[in-house]
Amino acid sequence: MSERNKLSSKLDTQVDDPIVSLDHLRVEFETDGGTVVAVNDISFKVFPGETVCLVGESGSGKSVTSLSLMRLVEFGGGKITGGKMLLARDGKKTANLSEVDVDTMRSIRGNEIGMIFQEPMTSLNPVFSIERQLTDGLRLHTNLSASETREKAIELLEEVRIPDPEKRLRQYPHELSGGMRQRVVIAMAMACRPRLLIADEPTTALDVTIQAEILSLINRLKRETGMAVLFITHDMAVVAQMADRVVVMYQGNLIEEGTVNEIFSAPKEEYTKALLAAVPQLGQMAGTSLPSPLNIPGASATVKPTSGDIGIEKKTLLEVKNLVTRFPVYGGIFRRKVANVHAVENVSFTIDRGETMALVGESGCGKSSCGRSILRLVEPESGQIFLDGKNIISLNGTELRSARRDMQMVFQDPYASLNPYMRLREQIAEPLNNFGLAGRSEVDDIVHDILEKVELPTSFLRRFPHELSGGQRQRVAIARAIVVNPSLVITDEAVSALDVSVQAQVLNLMMSLQDELGLSYLFISHDMAVVERVSHKVGVMYLGRLVEVGSRSQIFENPQHEYTRTLMAAVPIADPKKRNISNDMSFKPIPSPVFPVGHTPENPIYEEIEDGHLILRN
Amino acid sequence: MSIFKKFLNFKGIIGITLVLCVVLIAIFAPLIIPPEFATKMDMRARLSPPNMAHWMGTDQLGRDLFYRVMLGARTSINIATSAVLMSLVIGLPLGLVSGYFGGRTDNVLMRLVDTLLSFPALLLALTISAVLGPNLQNTIIAIGIAFTPYLARLIRGEALRVAQMPYVEAARSSGATNSRLIIGHVLPNIMPVVIVQSTISLAFAILAEAGLSFLGLGTQPPEASWGLMIQASRDYLDRAPWTALVPGTAVALTVLGLNMFGDVLRDVLDPRSQS
Numbered sequence: 001m002s003e004r005n006k007l008s009s010k011l012d013t014q015v016d017d018p019i020v021s022l023d024h025l026r027v028e029f030e031t032d033g034g035t036v037v038a039v040n041d042i043s044f045k046v047f048p049g050e051t052v053c054l055v056g057e058s059g060s061g062k063s064v065t066s067l068s069l070m071r072l073v074e075f076g077g078g079k080i081t082g083g084k085m086l087l088a089r090d091g092k093k094t095a096n097l098s099e100v101d102v103d104t105m106r107s108i109r110g111n112e113i114g115m116i117f118q119e120p121m122t123s124l125n126p127v128f129s130i131e132r133q134l135t136d137g138l139r140l141h142t143n144l145s146a147s148e149t150r151e152k153a154i155e156l157l158e159e160v161r162i163p164d165p166e167k168r169l170r171q172y173p174h175e176l177s178g179g180m181r182q183r184v185v186i187a188m189a190m191a192c193r194p195r196l197l198i199a200d201e202p203t204t205a206l207d208v209t210i211q212a213e214i215l216s217l218i219n220r221l222k223r224e225t226g227m228a229v230l231f232i233t234h235d236m237a238v239v240a241q242m243a244d245r246v247v248v249m250y251q252g253n254l255i256e257e258g259t260v261n262e263i264f265s266a267p268k269e270e271y272t273k274a275l276l277a278a279v280p281q282l283g284q285m286a287g288t289s290l291p292s293p294l295n296i297p298g299a300s301a302t303v304k305p306t307s308g309d310i311g312i313e314k315k316t317l318l319e320v321k322n323l324v325t326r327f328p329v330y331g332g333i334f335r336r337k338v339a340n341v342h343a344v345e346n347v348s349f350t351i352d353r354g355e356t357m358a359l360v361g362e363s364g365c366g367k368s369s370c371g372r373s374i375l376r377l378v379e380p381e382s383g384q385i386f387l388d389g390k391n392i393i394s395l396n397g398t399e400l401r402s403a404r405r406d407m408q409m410v411f412q413d414p415y416a417s418l419n420p421y422m423r424l425r426e427q428i429a430e431p432l433n434n435f436g437l438a439g440r441s442e443v444d445d446i447v448h449d450i451l452e453k454v455e456l457p458t459s460f461l462r463r464f465p466h467e468l469s470g471g472q473r474q475r476v477a478i479a480r481a482i483v484v485n486p487s488l489v490i491t492d493e494a495v496s497a498l499d500v501s502v503q504a505q506v507l508n509l510m511m512s513l514q515d516e517l518g519l520s521y522l523f524i525s526h527d528m529a530v531v532e533r534v535s536h537k538v539g540v541m542y543l544g545r546l547v548e549v550g551s552r553s554q555i556f557e558n559p560q561h562e563y564t565r566t567l568m569a570a571v572p573i574a575d576p577k578k579r580n581i582s583n584d585m586s587f588k589p590i591p592s593p594v595f596p597v598g599h600t601p602e603n604p605i606y607e608e609i610e611d612g613h614l615i616l617r618n
Numbered sequence: 619m620s621i622f623k624k625f626l627n628f629k630g631i632i633g634i635t636l637v638l639c640v641v642l643i644a645i646f647a648p649l650i651i652p653p654e655f656a657t658k659m660d661m662r663a664r665l666s667p668p669n670m671a672h673w674m675g676t677d678q679l680g681r682d683l684f685y686r687v688m689l690g691a692r693t694s695i696n697i698a699t700s701a702v703l704m705s706l707v708i709g710l711p712l713g714l715v716s717g718y719f720g721g722r723t724d725n726v727l728m729r730l731v732d733t734l735l736s737f738p739a740l741l742l743a744l745t746i747s748a749v750l751g752p753n754l755q756n757t758i759i760a761i762g763i764a765f766t767p768y769l770a771r772l773i774r775g776e777a778l779r780v781a782q783m784p785y786v787e788a789a790r791s792s793g794a795t796n797s798r799l800i801i802g803h804v805l806p807n808i809m810p811v812v813i814v815q816s817t818i819s820l821a822f823a824i825l826a827e828a829g830l831s832f833l834g835l836g837t838q839p840p841e842a843s844w845g846l847m848i849q850a851s852r853d854y855l856d857r858a859p860w861t862a863l864v865p866g867t868a869v870a871l872t873v874l875g876l877n878m879f880g881d882v883l884r885d886v887l888d889p890r891s892q893s
Contacts, residue, residue, distance in 0.1 A: 375791050377787060377790065377791060401793050401795070402793070404791055404792070404793050405793060408791065408792060409788065409791045411784045411787070411788055412784075413784060416783055416784040416785060417784040417785050417787075417788045418785055418788075419785040419786075419789070419803055419806070419807070420785075420807070420888075420889065420890060421806040421807060421888075421889060422806075423889075430789060430792060430794065430802075431792035431793055434789075434792060434793035434794050434795070434798065435793045464889035464890070466889065466890045477788070480788070480792060481792070484792070484793075
């Protein structure tokens with residue numbers, strides 16, 4: 001903490017020359033529909049030893065800016081049409097990156113500027129060993145011999161805290177976990193000791209605990225090597241944890257620039273304020289028991305906590321008992337079943353009418369499989385599911401189809417969950433037609449009503465999904481789910497693909513619909529802060545099992561299970577004065593949920609420490 | 619109106635014009651031109667290059683190539699479209715069902731298709747044609763069946779991909795039946811591939827008919843078809859290249875037109891393309 005203060009005070013009296021200074025950068029893309037200006041006019045500087053966070057929502061031009069610095073933007077069809085990008089070079093003349101020739105640029109890329117990409121699954125070449133990936137850059141930019149590069153590679157892996165580096169060198173990307181892969185990507189970027197490291201959403205695709213590990217790693221490397229970091233992200237909480245200075249971008253323009261404390265405590269621009277207000281913060285809801293809408297400045301809707309009083313007697317709607325779902329793993333010459341993925345293992349919980357139950361956990365914990373098992377989109381192996389007293393498991397095909405009228409689902413990716421060939425009217429009317437709920441004449445009225453409920457203009461009815469933004473599509477998906485008046489809506493990461501401001505709007509919509517229609521939600525999410533905002537009850541999943549269940553306040557204010565605490569500790573806090581991502585964080589990796597055929601896990605034993613607050617004890 | 623506008627670009631205009639010309643020729647040429655024009659031999663004018671009397675030249679028996687191309691159009695187009703339609707009628711449902719349901723259904727259907735695939739298409743058509751006897755209808759059946767496995771395989775792959783899309787799952791969870799899912803959700807989304815593949819198949823079908831005719835199983839001489847004409851020209855390529863060029867150009871223009879038309883049709887049907 002003190003070290004950081006020293007650093008930021010040093011920034012105020014900056015005497016060093018900047019490593020990079022962008023001066024009125026402008027980048028355009030030629031498309032069929034004409035010229036698109038991705039970056040309009042951006043100027044900022046990055047000084048040695050500091051982290052500058054470039055923050056903005058999708059389409060703000062933050063990635064294009066970073067790609068322009070690497071001159072990679074040309075490979076994606078972009079063109080730098082104006083401005084200068086000056087790079088101070090060690091012992092050489094300052095280069096203007098918007099004009100340098102291809103050879104000079106190649107000697108800068110990976111050597112003086114390193115880059116980390118978002119998706120560790122695709123930014124490593126699957127057919128090369130880790131050694132080959134790591135040493136490629138070294139061989140290109142240095143004159144080291146083969147054995148020296150190998151030593152250097154091992155050194156790099158140690159530096160990014162990868163255990164067993166000699167063994168890892170011989171492995172291929174698919175043999176490593178997502179977190180390990182991202183560490184390799186960082187090691188590659190660090191290979192030639194760049195003076196500037198560009199990190200483009202390096203943790204967006206990662207789980208929260210791995211995100212914390214990677215963020216702390218980048219911080220440590222920055223401290224140890226004195227390099228500058230240009231960190232691109234959409235996540236304000238990550239900004240608060242990482243940045244010395246912040247540059248806020250919106251639609252290709254620079255909105256605001258300042259130190260991290262200035263931006264968070266006294267934002268000047270309306271856009272920055274709105275962006276900050278839309279971020280749900282962990283711990284913000286302490287002491288309340290009901291979900292509460294997010295503040296959206298400028299939005300006309302009155303923000304009031306949802307009443308929780310829905311005029312119906314408090315009554316159990318969904319009861320899940322000992323649900324088990326496994327996926328077979330086939331192997332051998334005869335493609336026989338050799339193992340099972342224990343996706344959902346003996347999970348039990350209940351949801352009351354008008355209540356939101358959240359399932360949280362990291363990828364692979366079985367939370368999505370659990371939701372899909374309840375709808376029987378995947379067939380559970382055993383267990384019981386009662387919706388309003390009706391045994392879902394025992395239903396045959398036709399009965400199940402009609403039972404699904406009462407439980408609907410909203411999926412994660414709003415770009416893939418709407419049929420691109422259907423107009424919105426047909427999309428929303430489809431469930432009505434499927435269940436034969438309305439005659440031709442009524443359908444139009446119902447669709448109009450529902451569109452109003454999800455706050456979309458009725459002129460949208462003739463549109464196709466590609467004509468809508470991500471948030472609007474998710475509203476359509478919600479409309480499609482609630483049009484048949486279900487009692488339960490399962491939302492599988494329904495807001496995680498959306499920008500924060502849009503996420504806030506969609507969450508508020510979901511809460512107001514709950515208030516109005518008495519819906520129950522099974523809210524599946526990896527985002528602890530969002531979960532705290534919307535839920536009445538929370539279940540924490542780990543390796544297919546529920547490790548802790550309780551009311552929102554029980555889980556968030558009094559977490560008991562070790563894993564719940566780990567999760568909470570790893571969530572970045574959106575406040576630069578409370579930096580919780582520090583030094584070297586490392587969490588126990590999640591073991592594999594694959595077990596040989598015939599493996600019977602022991603029955604879970606829960607301890608009830610408070611009314612409704614259950615903790616797994618084995 | 620906007621759909622009509624989508625056709626009006628370079629590709630669309632050329633494609634529609636070519637296809638329209640070929641179709642009009644196929645329909646009207648036999649009504650206007652007396653059939654004996656295509657079969658009338660003139661031994662003194664064998665293999666004559668294009669000239670005033672025969673402005674596209676003549677073949678090895680002195681028959682006028684212009685009339686033969688015009689009159690052969692109906693046979694070629696008829697066989698090609700009927701055969702491709704037939705393979706679509708069988709292959710499309712087969713591929714859809716196989717890809718959508720997967721599992722055992724898929725295994726059984728695809729092993730059947732693989733069996734057919736293991737024979738070269740032409741050999742298969744040849745066998746079928748030989749068994750059924752050489753006439754127009756049997757040629758269509760032979761080519762149709764020979765093309766079916768390729769189409770079925772392709773459609774099955776696409777259906778498999780689309781069936782796993784979240785929008786299909788979303789529709790299923792909102793109560794859609796299997797038939798509704800296949801026809802309403804999977805089919806529209808695989809149409810682009812079906813259209814492109816069908817237009818390519820049409821070209822191959824014209825050539826397949828040529829192969830069968832060459833072996834005496836397709837169109838029977840002295841009737842004219844483009845394939846038969848190309849086959850007949852093989853011995854005279856060095857002396858009289860026009861005997862191959864004339865019917866070859868007819869096939870090439872038809873295929874070009876069909877491909878362009880297919881591309882534009884795919885774009886028109888795709889709501890994501892800009893109008």
